[in-house]
Amino acid sequence: MKQKQLLDIGVDPDDIDFALELVQKAREKGLNKKKIHRQLQLAISKPDANFTNPYFGVLAKKVFKDRAFKERKQPAPWEIWGEDLPEGAVKQMENACRLPISWRGALMADAHQGYGLPIGGVLATEGAVIPYAVGVDIACRVKMTVFDSPAQDVDDNKDFLIKTLEKDTLFGIGKAFDRSHDHPVLQEDWSFSKVTKHVKPRAIRQLGSSGSGNHFVEFGELTLTHGALGLESGSYLAVLSHSGSRGAGSAVANHYSKLAMKLRPNLPKELQHLAWLSLDSEEGQEYWQAMELMGKYAAANHHIIHKKICKSLGAKPLLQIENHHNFAWKEMHDGKEVIVHRKGATPAGEGDIGIIPGSMVNSCYVVRGKGNESSLLSAPHGAGRVMSRRQAKRSFNWTDVNQVIKSKNVTLLSAGLDEAPSVYKDIDMVMRHSENLVEILACFQPRIVKMAKDGERPED
Structure with missing residues (x-):
């Protein structure tokens, strides 16, 4: 053999x-x-x-x-931000800190239950990576482009901006372009593993598109009350996008998650989605390479979206900002190299510039990290859900939701009912709980929002 x-x-x-x-x-x-x-x-x-x-x-x-599973004699230490976080998310964090590979953890104020590690969970491990602690939508990210145009353009050129979003974006599970885009990420090595080689044709067709669920592209008003980010105080037209590595990332995540669980069949039921791959193993190295490739691919999707929009507007950006979550980083903490998983959490090292969105009608904040070591240099990635998608569909109807959206002076082009504003926490409350993690530099208010059509299976 x-x-x-x-x-x-x-x-x-x-x-x-x-x-x-x-x-x-x-x-x-x-x-x-x-x-x-x-x-x-x-x-x-x-x-x-x-x-x-x-x-x-x-x-x-x-x-x-x-x-044989041998959990830590004492759980790895971890800290929590926020109050009254969902019991399921807290329990998942407790479970993650039982793993023999776990070193330290943190739970952000936007936390809610996920698979394995909760959304909003940060986990540092020693010598191992956990595919489900990275997440299914590998390297999901947000990107903002700020234009040399006043925020008033959202109203003065509303019809044109709507046409631009409709023309330059594509949303939905399985959606792909008839004519593929080009980007250097396609020249990367995709042949190092069976799964990345297999998904490359799909990745080519979907390059420059967005997913479903909470993925969006939106025009809005960016307001700086004092000079920051190299810009003068004032209000600017900006576009913000949120999506990840599409079907390619999902295939990579599913393949290596199943492999990890196959290699560790003796994990207790509540820990099965926390199965890990040793970075000393061929599988661990292969997953790490695949994860980093998906990070480049997710970034390429946003690059193309913003490039197309800039071309349609005939505008050059004053500023572009982006940061990602659902990823693992090799970092030094307390003089030790560890693998920091941020699932629905973003880097917030000292001086790091990041973006923390709210909902389709609520504020999004541009922030600067304070380098808080107790959070493993992390911050929330958004507002965080307060209810499941199924519950949202049972609880809301479009008549009421549209009234809320209209009252906020937002034009919604498409979205699922399970993304209604009320399914999210109060973003300002999340930010209050994160005051020792980040400093707010600017506020972005969504005005024209596009997401996947209602009824699409979520990909976030």
């Missing part, structure tokens, strides 16, 4: 040489290829039932011992 066959069966990379020795001995004793494959498969998938296997029992015992 070859190494790849053993990996496909589920043999740990560290056990490959040992398994090959046992396979050779089994062959010498007359066991045929089909039986070797079957018995080896059983020893890996059900090690506790195969201790007496005459050929692979010793491997089964090793696998069982290696896979």
Whole structure:
């Protein structure tokens, strides 16, 4: 048998040489290829039932011992921002800090329950990366372009700006352009793994598009009450986008999440979505490379959107800002290199410029990080949901929601009812709880908003 066959069966990379020795001995004793494959498969998938296997029992015992879950004697320390956070999110953070690889954590004020690590969860680990702690929409990000035009243009040129959004953006699951865009990210190596090679054709077709769920592109008014960001105080026309790595990122996340769970089948049920990949392993290195590629791809999507809008407006940007979440970073904390997962949280190192959106009608804030080490240099990524999508659809109707939107002087081109403004926390409350994490530099007010059409499956 070859190494790849053993990996496909589920043999740990560290056990490959040992398994090959046992396979050779089994062959010498007359066991045929089909039986070797079957018995080896059983020893890996059900090690506790195969201790007496005459050929692979010793491997089964090793696998069982290696896979036994040994949680930390004391949970990794973590801190919380905000009040009355959802019980499910808090419990998920507690569970994450039980992992033997966990080092420290933090929970942001916009937190709500997710898969594995909660949205708004920050987790530093030692020598390992957790695909589900990065998230399904890898490297989801926000980007803002500020124009040398007064905010009054939102009203004076409203029809033109609406046409621009309709023409230059594309939203929805599976949506792709008839004519592909070009970008240097397509010249990157996509062939290093089976999954990235497989998704590249889809990534090419979707390059420059947005997803669904809470993804948006919107024109609005950026207001600076004092000189900041290299701009004079005043109000400017700006465009803000929020989306990630589309179908390619989702495929990468699902592939490596399943692989991690396959390699760690003995995790308790409540920790299964926190299965990790060692960065010393081939799988861990491969995922890390795929994650970084998806980061470049997500950035490319925004680059194309903003480039097209700038061209349509015939305008050069005064300023562009972007930051991302749903990612893992190698960072030094307390003199130690750790892997910092920020799932629905953004970097807020000292001087870092970031963007924290509210909802389709509420303020978005441009901020500067204060470098608070207790939060692992992190801040919220938005307002955070207060209810599920299903609950939102049961609770609201478009007649009432449209009245709220109109009262805020916002024009909504398209969106799902599950993105109604009331499904989000009060962004100003989130910002109050984050005062020791970031400094507010400017406020952006959405005025013309486009999202995926109602009924689309969420991709955020």
